[in-house]
Amino acid sequence: MEDNSKGYWSATLGLLGKILVIWFLVSFGAGILFAPLLNGISLGGYPLGFWFAHQGSIYVFIALIFYYGHAMGKIDRQFDVHED
């Protein structure tokens, strides 16, 4: 059980790490730090960097939370700690 709970927690942290990297890249990366570079590319009538800051990052955030809920559900069952 001790190993099991360690394994569960490190699987959880691994998932959090991955999601936080994407979270950071779309908002602080594409939306702020690299926005001037990305503005050279256009998405429809949007400069890409501007689009990430005003639209895109929000859509990615939503996807991230639902993906997290789904992936955590799988980890819960894998380590047999899910709710009944």
Next chain:
Amino acid sequence: MDLQTTIYLFVGASFALYIGIAIWARAGSTSEFYAAGGSVPPVLNGMATAADWMSAASFISMAGLISNMGYGGGLFLMGWTGGYVLLAMLLAPYLRKFGKFTVPQFIGDRFYSKSASTVAVICLLTASLTYIIGQMTGVGVAFSRFLGVTSEMGIYIGMAIVFAYAVFGGMKGITYTQVAQYCVLIAAYIVPAIFISLQLTGNPIPQLGLGSTMSGTDVSLLAKLDQVVVDLGFGKYTTTTAGSTLNMFVYTMSLMIGTAGLPHVIMRFFTVPTVAAARSSAGWALVFIALLYTTAPAVAAMAKMNLIRTITPGVVMQNTDPYAADSQIKYDERPDWMKRWEKTGLLKFADKNGDGRIQYYNDKSKDEAFKAKAEAAGWKGSELTVNADIIVLANPEIALLPNWVIALVAAGGLAAALSTAAGLLMAISSAVSHDLVKGVFAPDISEKNELLAGKVSMAVAIVVAGYLGLNPPGFAAGTVALAFGIAASSLFPAIMMGIFSKKMNKEGAMAGMLSGLFVTLFYVFAHKGLFFIKGTGFVDMIGGPNAFFGITPEAFGAIGALVNFAVAFAVDKVTKEPPEHIQHMVEAVRIPRGSKAVDGAH
């Protein structure tokens, strides 16, 4: 039917609905009063969270701010939504598993200390009270504008309505009322945006309209907007940042952490039945918030375009010379909506060069070439001042939409302010009655008396908020920033360390909270005055405005949070580790199995 009658009808019908729901969902037990019995389905809870979160500021002010700031305004969009990712992954599921009513209770139990819980209560009360003052002021403004009563009368009516459904319904009543309020406010936001997007671009979806070409031209709306604002001496709409890139970065981070740490938002996740529901509920909340937040940039850019097109129609539609003498409209020929808003004082015209036409441009531009052109054209300063707050409210009028749309926007603005005020009152009431009265002063209090204490403290909080709304202590503008700064620098790090570090002890957590709070308040007060009293600022003492790497006080919460983490870990290293049973408790909080309905037992 005339406009005023239509507004009475819409606002009256929406209020009747809220009160009806509150009566239907009366709370009987403390568990229903504080956490709606832990029985709200995730989608509905997401909707209620969205209404709770989106205040008068989101509804009325945000699009106006973005309209003025352009690209830099994206920090509000990213900051106020990105926080939900942190909330969903780092806090919500674990706090739900912990299974208690309030944030201070978690901090008190996890850090095995009444003092830690009391520090958390202080942080919570400061953050929530400062936030609520703005809501009550917003309620007053909206009522006086739309119902034709005085601002004071508006606040009294608002207090009575919130009192009716918050006190009797508790969290259960508030939750279901907020679901209804969400529907009203989102309809009120999106309907005018669809009309305007259709008019400007022919695309009915505002999120796509913003990236489309303008009707009657072959350039994209944003490219056109860039061109016309640059001609008027403003920065390019799609690239102008908020201060420096570093400031925008830190500001966004502060809003994200602050969002995740605001107690009235966290509390919403105590009302869902399971840990898995807490995870998905945050996702649903963000879906409902995103409906407004992705529409806002379209509203902002299109309002800016409409404003400039109103003043210089030829420049926008036929590419005529913006500096030509006859390119601006004559003041006498201005549209009716301008006349209406001039009466409120939020839109002002002063004919500085006496030519009878309206010149609207950036007279603070540092661009020499532009200044030369403006001077050659005989411009003597910008003649039109537009308060950012009127953008959303005046939008339907600018676009000449029918009366029922204007009435709907009125009902939406009120729904946004009332729902947030109710959520904040709930957070305040539970902190006082549950964490202070039951937790510290009278641990043996019966459930019935605790419920009574909760209702009394809510009534007192409404009166205090109403009083401060009537007599704003001169710091209304600084308050929202302070609420976020406090939540970001004190509560968020403490909760996070409580979950993610088994070894964090009470000394570390308390030292962290206090130092994070202190550093943030110090920096904010240096700029805005001690406790926001004008003239007591000491900005020179810290080396001038924005002395810390050019970071503005509004953006400082993230730095406060860093200080909090650093101090907490340093103190934790030199003091003894938490008792065995606390470390086991943290392990139990981390796994979902065994979650039960929330209760208040200490």
